[in-house]
Amino acid sequence: MNETSNQLAERVLHRIEAEDVHPRPRWEFLLKNYTFWTVGAVAVTLGAVAFSAALFEVENTTWRLYMATHPNLFSFVLAVAPFLWVIALAVFILLGYVNIRHTNRGYRYPLLLIAAGAVLTSVTLGSALYAAGYGGRVEEALGSIPPFYRPILQQEHGWWLNPNRGLLGGVVMSVASAASSSPLGFVLKDFSGHLWKIDGADLRGIDLTILARGGTVRVVGVPVVGPTSSSTVFHACFVFPWRVFGLGSRPPSSPVAVFSSSTERMSGIARSDVCRGIRPYKQLRDLDENGF
Amino acid sequence: MPGESTDEEVVRRTITDKDAFAELIGRYEAKLGRYLERLGLGVREDREDVLQNVFIKAYRNLNSFDPSLSFSSWIYRIAHNEAMSFFRARRARPQVVLGDDSDFLLSELRDEHADSTRAAERRLSREELSRALVAIDPQYREVLILRFFDDRSYTEISDILQVPLGTVSTLIYRAKRALRAALPNAFIL
Numbered sequence: 001m002n003e004t005s006n007q008l009a010e011r012v013l014h015r016i017e018a019e020d021v022h023p024r025p026r027w028e029f030l031l032k033n034y035t036f037w038t039v040g041a042v043a044v045t046l047g048a049v050a051f052s053a054a055l056f057e058v059e060n061t062t063w064r065l066y067m068a069t070h071p072n073l074f075s076f077v078l079a080v081a082p083f084l085w086v087i088a089l090a091v092f093i094l095l096g097y098v099n100i101r102h103t104n105r106g107y108r109y110p111l112l113l114i115a116a117g118a119v120l121t122s123v124t125l126g127s128a129l130y131a132a133g134y135g136g137r138v139e140e141a142l143g144s145i146p147p148f149y150r151p152i153l154q155q156e157h158g159w160w161l162n163p164n165r166g167l168l169g170g171v172v173m174s175v176a177s178a179a180s181s182s183p184l185g186f187v188l189k190d191f192s193g194h195l196w197k198i199d200g201a202d203l204r205g206i207d208l209t210i211l212a213r214g215g216t217v218r219v220v221g222v223p224v225v226g227p228t229s230s231s232t233v234f235h236a237c238f239v240f241p242w243r244v245f246g247l248g249s250r251p252p253s254s255p256v257a258v259f260s261s262s263t264e265r266m267s268g269i270a271r272s273d274v275c276r277g278i279r280p281y282k283q284l285r286d287l288d289e290n291g292f
Numbered sequence: 293m294p295g296e297s298t299d300e301e302v303v304r305r306t307i308t309d310k311d312a313f314a315e316l317i318g319r320y321e322a323k324l325g326r327y328l329e330r331l332g333l334g335v336r337e338d339r340e341d342v343l344q345n346v347f348i349k350a351y352r353n354l355n356s357f358d359p360s361l362s363f364s365s366w367i368y369r370i371a372h373n374e375a376m377s378f379f380r381a382r383r384a385r386p387q388v389v390l391g392d393d394s395d396f397l398l399s400e401l402r403d404e405h406a407d408s409t410r411a412a413e414r415r416l417s418r419e420e421l422s423r424a425l426v427a428i429d430p431q432y433r434e435v436l437i438l439r440f441f442d443d444r445s446y447t448e449i450s451d452i453l454q455v456p457l458g459t460v461s462t463l464i465y466r467a468k469r470a471l472r473a474a475l476p477n478a479f480i481l
Contacts, residue, residue: 008347104358107454
């Protein structure tokens, strides 16, 4: 040790003495490191929750009926794209990445490895959460908080609670006549609790199968008295199922009717002029005939 | 020296006996002083102040040292941070002063090109190399200093700059390219 070193060592030790400097306790550093790991892990987990909600939103979007509910595909995509969840996922993954990067040896892992690891963990865990039925609960519970966001099922309910535009959704309460020779009618309870008498004379094979299963359905048709009236009678042209995915296993709805497969209704004869005027008749008919 | 304690052993001793810290200061004062000088701390008084702060900070954070990593990299990291804080606080432009140990870097630059005859026509002065080092990105300058002047391994550079190992190779490659571009035309190798 030369003279200069001695001088510096003396000055440093003197400052340590004068300023009463002590080594900070080990637990402080351990706590800091564990905090980074914990925040990183929590962020990635929250990313997974956001992903499960995004998955729920995408899975429960009725892409095949966009032409009935929206003027074009673009406006439909704008309405249903899970922007909120994708942004939340990105923010949490970034937060997870930054925290893991700041752990003791976090800098040693390549950026791509940490980023891909965070994304993969969020996606895998998010898919598992979705499969376990948590995606829907998160989407509905947290999605109700921001004023600019509406959960997907609420959006769908809104679109299908629009009889003036020929869109009606709700639960089949009863089928008035399942006999092949008499006119078919059924009662539907919409999402606001109103009961509708539905004239089903124009319904065909697949519509009836869906109707027979009971539960929640979508009906495309025409209000019988006119858009300005408070009519609760609706002429049905098409019936589509209303399936909700990602809410865990639920008991199936009880069948409300049985239709004979050899009836005239099961054949593919054309619907009346009342239905031909609805928009977009041809696409809906193709969808109805080829299966939803 | 046979029987000499390792850095890690001295660190352990220092936790309970602060006078043992003098031994670590003795081991690293000259190395870190040269490192800080090459980073651009050209004024001796500034350098000594920064060096003092480096050791005080090292002492205060001794318990954060992970013995599975090298102490040398750990204290170089502190010196790096202190130097950066100094430049930020002073808004000072680094003044790189090189010694006669710049030949390693020059030979490294030449080795990558088979035809070194043109470069050999005129000897590059230390001042010209210093100017080129000042002109390039600070991150590139530092990686070149650590690799070619302080003779640090890639793993040590990774620990000092806290970047992944793969990034060190990329940085060195880009730094050499940037340095070549910053050299006077006569020395474009």
